Amino acid sequence: MIRPGGTIDERREPNIGDSALPFPVRARRRRITGDHHMYDIRFHGRGGQGAVICANMLAAALAEEGGYALSFPRFSGDRRGGPVTAFVRLSKVEAEVPRCQIYAPDCLILMHPSILGKPGAEPSREVFEGFKEGGLILVNCNRTPEELEIPLRATIATVDATRIAERQGLGTATARPVNTALLGALVRVTRIVAMASLENAIGREVPEKVEANLAAAREAYESVTFVNEVSHA
Numbered sequence: 001m002i003r004p005g006g007t008i009d010e011r012r013e014p015n016i017g018d019s020a021l022p023f024p025v026r027a028r029r030r031r032i033t034g035d036h037h038m039y040d041i042r043f044h045g046r047g048g049q050g051a052v053i054c055a056n057m058l059a060a061a062l063a064e065e066g067g068y069a070l071s072f073p074r075f076s077g078d079r080r081g082g083p084v085t086a087f088v089r090l091s092k093v094e095a096e097v098p099r100c101q102i103y104a105p106d107c108l109i110l111m112h113p114s115i116l117g118k119p120g121a122e123p124s125r126e127v128f129e130g131f132k133e134g135g136l137i138l139v140n141c142n143r144t145p146e147e148l149e150i151p152l153r154a155t156i157a158t159v160d161a162t163r164i165a166e167r168q169g170l171g172t173a174t175a176r177p178v179n180t181a182l183l184g185a186l187v188r189v190t191r192i193v194a195m196a197s198l199e200n201a202i203g204r205e206v207p208e209k210v211e212a213n214l215a216a217a218r219e220a221y222e223s224v225t226f227v228n229e230v231s232h233a
């Protein structure tokens with residue numbers, strides 16, 4: 001658990017059954033607006049891709065900029081290659097951050113191309129359940145935003161995070177950690193934190209190959225493409 005002004009070392013590793021873990025977060029000058037002053041992000045990934053660490057790194061980056069957030073995971077089945085969902089909830093005020101899973105995300109991050117299904121096939125409705133139309137969907141794939149037939153009105157962003165991770169020598173052919181690349185892309189599209197804050201979080205949170213992970217985040221920051229308000233509904 002991190003308290004406002006605390007250090008990242010105070011946090012214990014989250015696991016199944018843990019309550020949500022609070023992190024300081026700054027919300028001003030970001031797209032955290034509306035009646036509840038919250039911005040909710042849901043990550044959908046596969047075991048081995050680093051979905052949980054991805055959520056933790058974003059929360060750690062936000063910790064440098066004030067405010068509050070919760071970061072927590074949900075696992076399904078076998079962790080290695082099985083579905084993993086992680087959440088980050090951001091708020092200007094700590095008391096406004098509910099300790100529950102995110103059912104109506106403002107932002108979806110799809111960490112593996114298979115989550116969308118094969119080209120031409122209808123994407124899984126379960127992945128998009130509760131998504132607030134007009135929000136952001138960031139997808140790890142080698143297609144353009146216009147090529148994705150996502151049945152929602154949304155800003156669509158794509159980046160080939162798997163290829164970036166491979167170029168930077170991260171992971172193996174069967175398990176590429178794409179988390180740092182996807183966060184670099186997210187920062188470019190949303191400006192939700194400063195890139196310097198993300199880089200500092202990567203330096204603290206990533207256990208090995210820090211320079212390669214920093215390079216992956218920077219490459220994705222430069223190469224992500226996005227289109228506002230795409231609709232295939």
